[in-house]
Amino acid sequence: MENRAKADLPSEDEGDLIQILSHVVRGVKDFVDKDINGIGLLYSLLNTSWLRSLLKVYECLRQYLRSSPTPYLPYASGLSLEILSDLRAVPYPSYEARELYRLLTEPHMQALLSAHDVVGLKDYEPVLPALPEDLVNNEEAMRIVCMVKNNQPLGATIRRDEMSGEIYVARVIHGGLADRSGLLHAGDRLVEVNGYPVFGLEPEQIIKILAHSHGTVMFKVVPITDRPINNKTMMFVRAMVDYNPHQDPGIPCVDAGMTFRKGNLLEIVDQTDALWWQAKKLPCSSACAGLVPSACMLKRKMKDFCCTQTHSCNKIYEEAFESEELKEDESDFSASVDGVYLTGFRRSLRVCRRRRSQDGGSGLIHSLCCSISLSDPYEEVARYQRRSDDTHRLIALLGPSGVGVNELRRKLIEINPKTFQGATPHTTRPRKMFEEPGREYHFISRDEFEIMIHTNRFVEYGEFRGYFYGTSVDAVKAVLAAGKICIIDIHPYDIVSVRTQELKAYIIYIKPPPLAQMKRTRLKAQVTNYCTSRPFKVEDFHKIEEEDCRMEKHYAQFFDHVIVNDGLQASCVRLLTAVRRAQEEPQWVPASWIRPAEEL
Numbered sequence: 001m002e003n004r005a006k007a008d009l010p011s012e013d014e015g016d017l018i019q020i021l022s023h024v025v026r027g028v029k030d031f032v033d034k035d036i037n038g039i040g041l042l043y044s045l046l047n048t049s050w051l052r053s054l055l056k057v058y059e060c061l062r063q064y065l066r067s068s069p070t071p072y073l074p075y076a077s078g079l080s081l082e083i084l085s086d087l088r089a090v091p092y093p094s095y096e097a098r099e100l101y102r103l104l105t106e107p108h109m110q111a112l113l114s115a116h117d118v119v120g121l122k123d124y125e126p127v128l129p130a131l132p133e134d135l136v137n138n139e140e141a142m143r144i145v146c147m148v149k150n151n152q153p154l155g156a157t158i159r160r161d162e163m164s165g166e167i168y169v170a171r172v173i174h175g176g177l178a179d180r181s182g183l184l185h186a187g188d189r190l191v192e193v194n195g196y197p198v199f200g201l202e203p204e205q206i207i208k209i210l211a212h213s214h215g216t217v218m219f220k221v222v223p224i225t226d227r228p229i230n231n232k233t234m235m236f237v238r239a240m241v242d243y244n245p246h247q248d249p250g251i252p253c254v255d256a257g258m259t260f261r262k263g264n265l266l267e268i269v270d271q272t273d274a275l276w277w278q279a280k281k282l283p284c285s286s287a288c289a290g291l292v293p294s295a296c297m298l299k300r301k302m303k304d305f306c307c308t309q310t311h312s313c314n315k316i317y318e319e320a321f322e323s324e325e326l327k328e329d330e331s332d333f334s335a336s337v338d339g340v341y342l343t344g345f346r347r348s349l350r351v352c353r354r355r356r357s358q359d360g361g362s363g364l365i366h367s368l369c370c371s372i373s374l375s376d377p378y379e380e381v382a383r384y385q386r387r388s389d390d391t392h393r394l395i396a397l398l399g400p401s402g403v404g405v406n407e408l409r410r411k412l413i414e415i416n417p418k419t420f421q422g423a424t425p426h427t428t429r430p431r432k433m434f435e436e437p438g439r440e441y442h443f444i445s446r447d448e449f450e451i452m453i454h455t456n457r458f459v460e461y462g463e464f465r466g467y468f469y470g471t472s473v474d475a476v477k478a479v480l481a482a483g484k485i486c487i488i489d490i491h492p493y494d495i496v497s498v499r500t501q502e503l504k505a506y507i508i509y510i511k512p513p514p515l516a517q518m519k520r521t522r523l524k525a526q527v528t529n530y531c532t533s534r535p536f537k538v539e540d541f542h543k544i545e546e547e548d549c550r551m552e553k554h555y556a557q558f559f560d561h562v563i564v565n566d567g568l569q570a571s572c573v574r575l576l577t578a579v580r581r582a583q584e585e586p587q588w589v590p591a592s593w594i595r596p597a598e599e600l
């Protein structure tokens with residue numbers, strides 16, 4: 001079969017396109033197993049038999065054009081008419097003459113001969129009537145555009161030029177009906193809609209005309225001469241803020257607007273307009289894009305909002321921490337599983353952090369909360385696939401106090417201490433008898449600790465009873481360099497310190513289940529703080545829920561994954577799966593992590 005296909009090819013170089021196609025198919029096949037958007041579709045398209053047949057037809061036609069065949073007879077149908085007339089003149093025609101007469105008078109034969117003459121004389125170009133001589137030179141070229149609406153919006157917006165009263169197509173929505181037709185463009189001047197002249201009308205009146213028209217809609221337009229080119233390449237971003245077009249009085253067309261939430265991934269498909277971009281939400285469910293504010297426009301919109309938020313940012317932390325009397329001896333937790341020492345399990349530094357936020361911490365909160373939302377309403381992202389020889393990504397668990405962050409982290413390390421490890425913290429407190437330097441803690445002086453703070457070497461730190469405690473970047477890197485997966489718990493404060501090119505943290509948010517389920521699953525659980533260990537009370541659950549709401553409201557854009565901690569066992573399995581995916585499957589990460597700054 002394959003040989004025959006080869007033999008059918010007109011000559012060696014006619015096979016070029018087929019060869020190129022085969023080469024492309026082989027190249028694309030190598031990427032099929034990688035999670036690249038649309039690659040499967042492209043592969044099956046390139047592999048279709050009709051595409052190969054089409055290319056063959058194309059090659060044959062090229063060969064035909066190259067050999068430029070000349071017709072055997074210049075005028076076959078004329079000759080057939082002459083023969084018919086001669087045959088009619090024969091008084092006693094033979095059987096063969098009668099047969100020939102019958103054949104030549106058949107409509108199919110006549111059509112065939114006529115087609116031969118048309119092709120032979122290359123007489124197939126349409127003949128246009130001559131242009132009238134009195135044509136006005138500067139008359140505008142009009143375009144008549146017909147579209148079948150099919151209950152879907154046209155995917156274009158219009159605006160009225162207040163000075164001239166002319167109506168223009170303001171924008172064409174990417175992937176919408178108008179865009180797919182390729183016949184309407186932003187800047188085209190609208191002259192008529194379904195035969196109604198639109199000059200001087202309000203855009204609302206034109207929309208009414210459109211709403212009443214069913215089936216085919218006809219536009220008469222004067223096409224724009226210099227069409228703006230969308231020369232920016234496609235860009236993927238993570239939304240760092242919520243946006244609702246219905247609450248934005250500044251949007252040019254609410255119906256074309258797209259709602260998005262913090263953390264949503266958007267594909268920016270059109271940046272022609274400096275103020276309003278067009279975007280699709282990922283994973284893509286609709287072919288049609290929606291209108292979203294551009295980065296600079298959204299930043300402007302967020303400015304006022306963020307100013308009002310500064311107070312509540314401070315409040316979040318004031319409210320999130322509890323005030324309790326502390327016992328120094330109970331501030332540490334450590335254990336050994338299968339001879340492997342579990343480190344980095346200090347008691348929560350909630351209280352220390354509260355103190356930090358009181359004495360000067362508010363500046364930090366402000367800079368975290370507002371710098372993120374103000375300066376970058378969109379964060380450019382790119383697909384990142386960790387190579388097997390790269391260090392693992394840091395796994396950072398975040399969640400309301402008491403939800404079970406430490407419990408899950410501990411379980412993960414206990415299940416597989418050869419794979420997972422916490423980072424050994426630093427402290428300025430004196431070493432206890434049984435402690436070994438570098439095992440429970442790295443013991444350093446206060447001066448050394450302060451230098452490390454000022455040189456940003458901590459992913460998180462706090463002060464407790466006059467001593468500093470903290471997890472350093474180097475401690476995390478030491479675990480990663482040993483080929484293990486470093487798993488730490490963080491506070492919202494620490495998000496900025498772990499989301500770096502160096503650590504590539506994958507942030508998993510541990511979310512509480514609904515109240516009833518939380519009560520049911522925590523029947524035997526204990527709230528452990530610095531001075532007591534007691535069963536959960538209803539107030540504890542309410543506090544967890546409140547903190548959950550606040551964390552989601554302010555930090556959801558940073559969550560790479562969310563796990564609802566209902567049953568401990570099931571949550572553990574989900575956590576293991578999420579960690580495996582973070583390390584082995586492609587993930588969206590800030591583009592700055594994988595591209596040098598000058599390329600961005």
Ligand SMILES: Nc1ncnc2c1ncn2[C@@H]1O[C@H](COP(=O)(O)OP(=O)(O)OP(=O)(O)O)[C@@H](O)[C@H]1O
Pocket residue numbers: 347348399400401402403404405406407408521522525526527528565566567568569571
């Ligand atoms: N899914 C669960 N089912 C039942 N009990 C749980 C579950 N998750 C955690 N717990 C229990 O809830 C209590 C609090 O958990 P844990 O100490 O891990 O909270 P945390 O989020 O680390 O809070 P903190 O930051 O205040 O230490 C522990 O007694 C733990 O065993």
